[in-house]
Amino acid sequence: MGFKFNILPKEGNWRKTALFFTAVIIGLGLFMAQEAKVTSYLSDDPQACVNCHVMTSVYNSWMHSSHREWANCNDCHVPHDNVFNKYYFKAKDGLYHASVFTARAEPDVIKMKEASQEVVQQNCIRCHVQQVTQVKYEGWLEGHNESRTGRQCWSCHKQIPHGKVHGILTTRTNIAPLPTDQEDETVIPLWLEKEINKE
Template structure:
């Protein structure tokens, strides 16, 4: 009996050390992944957060060349605005879905909105353009005019707003750079930068 009492505390102690060690590993990996994925940036409304995922760069570039750039960010169109809780819940749900698809390299060449996203985008189109949608100027003498404005998706007609008509991630219009086109950083290869500096110094040396 004495031997059994001596063995049990030792086993219990070993179990605790193992559990603490495993929990510490999981927390450490979680924090590392959160930092690498720049999770905090997704809490903001900065469009550059979307291009943390390089697959979204063509879509970002097409938005940069659109009229919406001056008026609407990604979140203005793609997340709900009825209340803040729903906004961040939708961002988290949609973001985790996108992250899992991109991590598995299962992204399609042409991306289409899922039903939930279509509903959100349609609501946001109406939220910003409510005057155009609800005007009654032509109602009464143009058949189905009211229904066409309220019962169809806006992009059935406005096909090029804001990402262009061609939606393939490798063929999208205005995809002129492998990084966001408004980046303040100058992307110059090291060898070319050295050559430029040499050319700048050459006239002074002569």
């Protein structure tokens, strides 16, 4: 006496099963995209960079720099030669960052890869082209004229725009910034608001 187990769906039912699993996969993908705030990475909003907590100290140091008023993260860290190249670079760099973050393999000190260094250098020159090319700086600093575009800007300007903070462990209990552009959310914690209102 033998039993037959048929794990395959009956003929005609395979479409329903395939449709069900396709819907589950798409649903999980959309849920993960919403949880990871994927669409925020298409914008130029610096808050998108803080979706990963490892960027908190870098974001906070930028917030206290003079560049905050003139440049956001994408102004410095993505190419600006054309739209395709900008989003291609963002996607490539973002997928690398996401994979490192997901694998919990982020280094204590975050350093730019060679491709990112080239992009940042070109953007420094793009924004500061007058300072780089002006003749009045001749003789101002020995060797400065020859090395204006020959070496990386941050080899001299080390404190700009991120200051001395370069690692995720350098700022103890570093708190991610709260968005201040939303009316329904308050920046002041409830316990503090109660204390303020007591007085």
